[in-house]
Amino acid sequence: MIIHGLQKLSLLDFPGRTAATVFLGGCTMRCSYCHNAEIWEVNRPGIMEEEDLYTFLRSRTGFLQGVCFSGGEPLMREDLAEVIRTVRAMGFAVKLDTNGLYPDRLKALLDEGLLDMVAMDIKNEPARYAETVGLSHIAMRRIADSVNLLFGADIRVEFRTTVTTRFHDIHSFEVIGEWLAGADFYALQPFRVSEFVPDATLGTPSRKTLETYASILRRTIRQVEIRG
Template identity: 50%
Template structure:
């Protein structure tokens, strides 16, 4: 398997753990605010293969607790189960970032116990989901199935939304709250612009607006927080 990026240590990507973050290429979404768009389009060249990653991890016993797998969309990669299996055999905990559009893969990973923590993106309210994901259309049933897998399963998880002023408004968070009602936790993350973002003229809301959005969801998900502000 090709590895497209590696952050050797992070205290942020895997809650409560010292981890490294592994970036896999490819994604079926084209979110206009994506920070890793070069991974989405395949423009980024691999930096190593999985054997080189395992060699790196062998040297990190005692320094790292876990490995966070992100992208791109990791669940598109048929080699993901094998990668996670090997990482766990090495004694590391695993965290998965996903857009939730591959419930069959997610279900398989959960059944085999290959992930300790899942962070699933909630792009927007159902009526604006495709637009926010940069697509003409998508199947919301696949998103809802992944939501249900996490809500009804045993794995630790979070739902999260990157909030963009031009894409999100109050009514969207009422619908999001209803969609993820009863979830363990939900985070709102304010969009910040970077050179790697594919579309310009996008902005993050003001802190007061972020808190207002969080307040709309909190009756549905009591542990709703604004992250990173």
């Protein structure tokens, strides 16, 4: 496996654990607010291979508690399960970040008990999903299947949205709140401009606006948090 980025220590990516975050290149979405757009292409040169990752993790045994696989979209990698098995055998808990487009691979990981936590991005209400992720069409059935899998999972699950002024409004979160009614946790994170964001003009919502969206979600979701 080619690895495209490594954050050697994060206290935020894997709640409750000190973790390393592994970034795997390749994504089928083209979100204009993505902070990792430079690794959209799976074939671009990486920074290390999996054996280098294992060497690093062995050197952090007793210090790091978990590994977060992020991207890009990690589930694009057919060898992800094999790598996770190795990481778990080394004693690390595993978190997966996903956009939800690969429910079959997500199910396989869940069924095998390879995941301790999953964070799934909810890009927008279904009617605006394709627009928000920069595509002409999106397979919403796959997204819905992943949501349903996570509703039935016996692990920690986080749904989250990066909020922009261009793509999101009150109606967006009214629909999302109905769609994900009964979820345990939802995070709202405001769009921020950074070096690799494809479109810096999307707009960052105010704290007051985020509080309004959070109050809508709290009608149907147990815990809603605003980050950043």
